[in-house]
Amino acid sequence: MKTYIKTTLTILISGMLFSSCEDQLNQANPNQATEDTFWKDETDFNLAFTSSSTPLKNALNGGYYGTRGVMLRIARADEVDFRNDISDVYTVNRFTNSNTNSLTQGMFYQFYNALYRTNSIMQKLEEKKEQFSTDFQNSVKGECLFIRGFYLLQLAKEFKDAPLRLTASQSPSTFPLAKSSQADIWAQAKEDLKTAASLLPITNKIGKPTQGAAYAALGKIYVYEENWQEAINVLEPLTQNP
Template sequence: MKKNIFLTAVVLFLGILACSDDFTTNPPENVEDLETFFQTEDNVEAAVVGIYDLMHLNYSKDWHSAFLVKLLPGDDANAAGGNSSDQPQLQDIDDYANISTANGSIENVWNNFYSTIALANLVIESLKESTLSNAGRATAEAKFIRAWCYFELTTMFGDVPLRLTLPQGAADFGLAKSPRADIYTQVEEDLAEAIANLPEKTALADAFRFSKGAAEALMGKVLVFQEKYSESIPYFQSVIGNGAHDLEPNINDVWSIGSEFGIESLVEIGFVSNTARDWGNIAWGGRNESNLHIQLMGPRGDGIFDVTGTGLLNGWGFNLPTSKLAAAFDAAGDTQRKAATLLTEAELVAAGGGVDPTSATGGVIWDYEGAIRIKYASRAEETSDGGVRELNYSTNFRIFRYAEVLLLAAEAYNKVGQDGNARTELNKIRNRAGLADVSMSLAGTDLFDAIVEEKFLELAHEGQRFWDLVRWGRAATELSGTGYAPKNDLFPIPITEIDKNPEISISDQNPGY
């Protein structure tokens, strides 16, 4: 069952963004005194749900979601849309060359992660001496989410300010960047405490909340990103050995509404469609209970894509598959997972639909390379008849799932010379996709290459591909000819942060920007 986790009361008492004018000039009004707020279990619960709410906002905010911002630099997806000027800040991320320090989508992601961290810090600080029965779990949830946010930030931006306490006023708001190593240290510390205090997935009363298994999986991922492979393995083993976690048996169910918060999901952003959004009440600032991004990423209408026979509805045309991705599925003989990820033009025509480039601007379908996306597709059955159908999708985003854990474990085993174990975890992914086991003789670098390719196919359009290429040192090779340059390994620190944070200057900007 879905739960509407949007909150109004809790987030109103927090006017803290990464470095926001709201904090320095607009004191909050009509809010409860923080000296007494955290003295009841109900208020603690409300505050924690508020952190989830802010995390939800960051992955679903109009044109500026972390979901799209993380995904678009990869070679599995194109920004697409109507033309090269449609949401130019997203086109720039996709095309690398013109990413500005004032890019609105990157700035929104930065600010929203820090606003989420700020509320997490408030909860953590306020519950240090608490004797309330739910204080321990609330603190663990806040630390898990803080760890998640800092891991995302350091992956995308490198060295970032490490704020662990609440500023007491504008005078102490300035904070210098901390080295990535320090960010990782704090993330590990937060996750260790989360692991010790979060419940198992089977004990969750609210499915949207994060479990001990999610924290263990994230700890393993953080360690792999630091090349601490042997340290990561026990965390992966704990998750893999826990019967609460497994692969969905059918690949087609992984991203469907019917398997929301299912056995494969570790971190999931939930959506509902019971608010009947229409063109008059849709919140373009991103505070919607429905998943507007499904419409945003659906095959473009306007006579361009005819989706007759596919079960899809038309959308606004963003996030189209690359021909490289389609070719990789074909080269692997991967028909089942391909069908769950994309639909080629030939397959669209065979279903009864078609493509008409003459309906597009200048007779060219921008960023179209011969396929439309099926993963997180605009399925008719996943939107409500209430309100306007295209504004009421309730499809959840699975932003961390068990399949990735198996692939990370395979990588870790391979890197420490345990290739038999690596093949075991890799084969679980392959078998679910209808593919045979890899050869028993596959080992070393060749096995690692197979893991890399499997991850490309399994996690396509999920926002992981580019950041893996960067950490593996493969971005320059895989993205050759796309406009990529080494500076693109990190996003620029938003100019608004540099302007407002007195402890960060232009000289602290990431190289090349």
């Protein structure tokens, strides 16, 4: 009987100890943001927007204004030549590029990396809009539409026809997406940039887009489309104050 009681007490105490330890150890990592712990306040949305600009300057992995991104763009011009020791840039320079080129793959990836981030921000803002003021919502939306429109401008310029992703999803079933035409991508970019211009401020804040930046990108699309009069209408006012 004593043995039975001792055994029973041992099991009960062990269960209490293990249960207690498990409760203490099963906690969210405060140093790792998740969907449940992020997107709480204005600071989180501002941090997320900052991250959406990162792919533009990624130095060696396809960032549009990074080292290799600049090389890929100027390699197709007439005023510069490249040695063949940077083979991925050299094949672009010689117009013998293929879809196995790691640098062009990197640029393609960086565009969609950024589109995913801006789409995510706008989706989360829509979900939580009751928590934020109208001014803050307009500010975030204007910034996101500017950066998305800017990426779409460059995507269609560099790759012509490409998938047009306007939502963020981590579901593999949504990954396959047919290409849209260059004209359709630029049409979406123009829509984004026009809306952004209506929401962004005229005055500059460091690290933030302005109304003038949105109109400048919009005017550039009109130039590529050879729509000269619209380009003049949009760009000429930018030569004057404010």
